[in-house]
Amino acid sequence: MIRIAVVVGSTRPARRGTAVARWVLDTAAAHPAVADGRASINILDIADFDLPLLDEPVPAAYGDYAQSHTLRWSQAVAAFDAFVFVAPEYNRSFPASLKNALDYLYAEWLHKVAGFVGYGVSGGLRAVEQLRQVMGELKVANVPTQVALSIYTDFTSTNPTDPTDAGTCTPAPYHAERLAQMLEEIIVWSAALAPLRAEAQPTTA
Numbered sequence: 001m002i003r004i005a006v007v008v009g010s011t012r013p014a015r016r017g018t019a020v021a022r023w024v025l026d027t028a029a030a031h032p033a034v035a036d037g038r039a040s041i042n043i044l045d046i047a048d049f050d051l052p053l054l055d056e057p058v059p060a061a062y063g064d065y066a067q068s069h070t071l072r073w074s075q076a077v078a079a080f081d082a083f084v085f086v087a088p089e090y091n092r093s094f095p096a097s098l099k100n101a102l103d104y105l106y107a108e109w110l111h112k113v114a115g116f117v118g119y120g121v122s123g124g125l126r127a128v129e130q131l132r133q134v135m136g137e138l139k140v141a142n143v144p145t146q147v148a149l150s151i152y153t154d155f156t157s158t159n160p161t162d163p164t165d166a167g168t169c170t171p172a173p174y175h176a177e178r179l180a181q182m183l184e185e186i187i188v189w190s191a192a193l194a195p196l197r198a199e200a201q202p203t204t205a
């Protein structure tokens, strides 16, 4: 079974990220591979880990973690084969919360697979492009198909004038088709990279 995590990349109160992750989870449940048990999908919310700005004395590539929050995050990430990063665009990039969470670990990311659901004024395209660069350094294979949601057309708010009303994620139908294609790519690549992952188990998880 390919274990996929939907990583919620933003952490601010009233974020849209949780609504997007919920849409990904609900839509993915209908994917044949998830329905027939070849893949599982769960939400992994960075906000649940209370990670401070990186406070490990030794870079993650050494696998020598000193902090209990790092060990917790390590164990959570190590349990998955692949990730769907739910990433908003902040100032033409992805949120610092997500970069910080990525920087905390190393071996836990190696030879895994990522897809992206970006969102923002322009579909989070620039956030995802920058994420792809970081994935390269962490040896995460990132699939080409991505989902790009607009905060103007793919969300429904009860009060659009309230900036703290995240609303619900209600994407146009073609986004679900893109998500299904992305999941297919993730599952195929995750299976292909399984032998490499087996050789690169984290030392701390």
Ligand SMILES: Cc1cc2nc3c(=O)[nH]c(=O)nc-3n(C[C@H](O)[C@H](O)[C@H](O)COP(=O)(O)O)c2cc1C
Residues within 6 Å of the ligand: 010, 011, 012, 014, 015, 016, 017, 018, 088, 089, 090, 091, 092, 093, 119, 120, 121, 122, 123, 124, 151
């Ligand atoms: C600090 C900040 C910077 C932002 N910069 C951009 C930007 O450069 N481009 C864009 O398309 N949207 C930008 N936005 C809009 C966000 O993409 C949008 O508010 C989104 O809902 C944020 O994700 P979140 O609700 O999960 O925090 C920015 C929002 C914030 C909070």
